Amino acid sequence: MTGGTRALAYVCMYLMCSTGMCATLSGLLEVASLRRYLPGSSIRSLSAKVEEIMQKSDKKQPSFQFLRLGDPKLYEVSQPFMLPSEMPLAHQTLQLMKQATQGMGNVGLAAPQIGILKRIVMFEVPAKHPRYKTDGVAIPMQVLINPSYKPLSDEQNLEWEGCLSVPGMLGQVLRYTDVEYQYTDLEGNICVRKASGFHARVVQHELDHLDGVLFPLRIKERDMRSFGFTEAVMASSAFLQSRQES
Numbered sequence: 344m345t346g347g348t349r350a351l352a353y354v355c356m357y358l359m360c361s362t363g364m365c366a367t368l369s370g371l372l373e374v375a376s377l378r379r380y381l382p383g384s385s386i387r388s389l390s391a392k393v394e395e396i397m398q399k400s401d402k403k404q405p406s407f408q409f410l411r412l413g414d415p416k417l418y419e420v421s422q423p424f425m426l427p428s429e430m431p432l433a434h435q436t437l438q439l440m441k442q443a444t445q446g447m448g449n450v451g452l453a454a455p456q457i458g459i460l461k462r463i464v465m466f467e468v469p470a471k472h473p474r475y476k477t478d479g480v481a482i483p484m485q486v487l488i489n490p491s492y493k494p495l496s497d498e499q500n501l502e503w504e505g506c507l508s509v510p511g512m513l514g515q516v517l518r519y520t521d522v523e524y525q526y527t528d529l530e531g532n533i534c535v536r537k538a539s540g541f542h543a544r545v546v547q548h549e550l551d552h553l554d555g556v557l558f559p560l561r562i563k564e565r566d567m568r569s570f571g572f573t574e575a576v577m578a579s580s581a582f583l584q585s586r587q588e589s
């Protein structure tokens with residue numbers, strides 16, 4: 344299929360969705376995820392139409408499904424944004440990510456989780472969380488474009504993690520305790536920041552998504568006793584003990 348034919352097919356798919364035949368956010372985002380085949384002007388117009396449809400469907404509470412464990416796309420390595428030319432695309436991707444997670448109460452999201460294989464993540468570290476061991480320090484929303492990180496020491500810690508792409512489940516994962524990460528922000532500035540504890544864990548978890556790694560792949564020694572349904576894990580002695588230590 345040529346680029347033009349492919350673009351036409353996606354526009355047709357969009358029109359089907361806009362008629363209400365398949366007006367779910369997942370369908371719209373599937374269209375959005377294919378925008379990488381479209382030229383810049385088409386990306387802009389398609390994005391605007393996706394936004395328009397999303398706003399119209401707000402009251403209908405459309406069902407939305409993130410890509411989940413087992414979807415081959417989640418295991419692919421995402422492409423970097425070509426900057427500065429693709430900065431508008433980064434902003435549009437972020438807009439879709441925010442719309443997709445509105446009211447979800449999640450800590451972070453990476454673009455591949457909504458089917459866009461580009462290197463951008465967003466997260467907001469809460470001071471407290473019902474499932475995750477935090478450090479009591481809230482960190483406002485951060486958006487990282489083309490991020491990378493390096494550990495600042497060999498020290499690691501073992502804690503429970505969850506993920507929108509692995510719904511209803513938790514797993515114990517070893518992560519570096521202290522990291523330094525580098526990224527481009529939404530204004531195009533190169534930024535370097537240090538992170539410890541839960542903040543560092545969130546950074547490592549989200550950046551893993553960009554390299555096609557989900558947290559179950561990092562479960563310590565592949566021990567499936569460190570992986571389970573959220574409610575069962577939270578009632579377990581191992582989980583309760585880890586919370587008493589915090």
Ligand SMILES: [Zn+2]
Pocket residue numbers: 505506507508548549552
């Ligand atoms: Zn995740």
